[in-house]
Amino acid sequence: MRPYRVICHMETSLDGKINGNYLEIPNANYFAKQYEALHQTFNSKAWICGRVTFEKHITYGKQIDLSQYPDTFVPREDFVANTNAPAYAIAIDPSGKLGWEQGTIHEDYEERHGQHIITVLSENVSNQYLAHLRTIGVSYIFAGKSKRSDLKLALDKISQNYKINEFMLEGGGYINGSFLSAGLVDELSLILAPMVEGTSNSVALFEYGDNPFQPVVEFTLEKVEPLENGGLWLRYQLK
Ligand SMILES: NC(=O)c1ccc[n+]([C@@H]2O[C@H](COP(=O)([O-])OP(=O)(O)OC[C@H]3O[C@@H](n4cnc5c(N)ncnc54)[C@H](OP(=O)(O)O)[C@@H]3O)[C@@H](O)[C@H]2O)c1
Known part of the structure; x- marks a missing residue:
């Protein structure tokens, strides 16, 4: 049993895309704010991208x-x-x-x-x-x-050195896919925006690149919370 949990916290469109023009329209602003606000509701003091x-x-x-x-x-x-x-x-x-130009996140990212x-x-x-x-x-x-990091080793060390027992995994799709493949995702926290954009070149919630075979990973629904503007906050636990 690991001494820490990993929660994948992401905003997606209805078709599971995490980037694209749908994030630029006026209604998307509300969901970006919700993403930050819901991030703050977790006890974690470490996030990964x-x-x-x-x-x-x-x-x-x-x-x-x-x-x-x-x-x-x-x-x-x-x-x-x-x-x-x-x-x-x-x-x-x-x-x-x-x-990097400094050891901390700059002021552009206010939160x-x-x-x-x-x-x-x-x-x-x-x-x-x-x-x-x-x-x-x-x-x-x-x-x-x-070039493929030993992600478990990384989290083991960070958890021990910095006393972290909960990590927020916050994208993009390729890093999420690497963590899922390594058995390092325990929960999903998804902000579902009611939008679809018909592009095939945007990134999905989990991507695997040149590592095509992946076993199916199942999750159990824990909680559904309606958001304004037709959105949902979905919480899943690894089954
Ligand atoms: N909607 C949301 O909530 C949300 C959240 C975050 C990001 N995003 C969007 O996601 C997009 C970027 O996603 P992305 O999937 O292209 O990129 P990404 O996951 O942010 O980064 C991918 C890179 O991470 C490194 N990497 C991946 N797997 C690795 C492994 N197993 N070991 C070591 N390094 C590994 C590689 O770096 P190297 O190439 O250097 O080897 C790889 O190119 C952006 O458009 C961003 O805005 C959306």
Whole structure:
């Protein structure tokens, strides 16, 4: 039995899509606000997103000039910059692509401003990237050597080092799929917006990429709460 639970908290359209133009229409604003408000109802002080989501919403694709750091060997040991933060934002970024500029979430993201960043890396990232993270105060942990992180190892370490017993898994679809495949999703918290957009290239709630065979995962309905504007808040437990 793991000493922590993982709740996948997401907003989706009626056809299970998590991105696309449906999130840009005026009525979508209400659901984005509900997403944040319902996030706050959980006791968790740690949330997890994939590299693409952080790049899109937090680092805005910024790349850091690493030539300012010497290529001196940095031991592949976890770096803990802060264990006293109000909450933790956890990025799964095996190749160290995210261009962090500070150790906390910036003020553009009002509701989560000041939360401490922990990034999950593979041991193959460069010495300069690690030197940069240490300089700006981003915590990091190593979760194996490959581009597919050992997600259980990552959560085991973070749970122990930062005293976390509940994680919010908050997308996108590919990172959600990786956690589900690894048996690391215990609950679903879905904000269902009554909208459909007929595109086939948007991302679904769980995606598996080049890992096509997946066993069926079943959930038990715990709670349905109507939202305004025709939405629903759905809570499921892993069966
Ligand atoms: N509606 C919602 O509630 C919601 C919430 C969050 C995000 N979103 C949307 O979701 C979209 C992004 O979703 P996405 O699925 O494309 O991206 P994502 O899940 O945010 O990130 C995918 C990346 O995470 C890394 N990754 C995935 N599985 C991994 C594993 N097993 N081990 C190590 N690294 C792994 C890989 O990074 P590398 O490529 O660097 O290897 C992969 O490319 C955005 O449009 C965002 O706005 C919606």
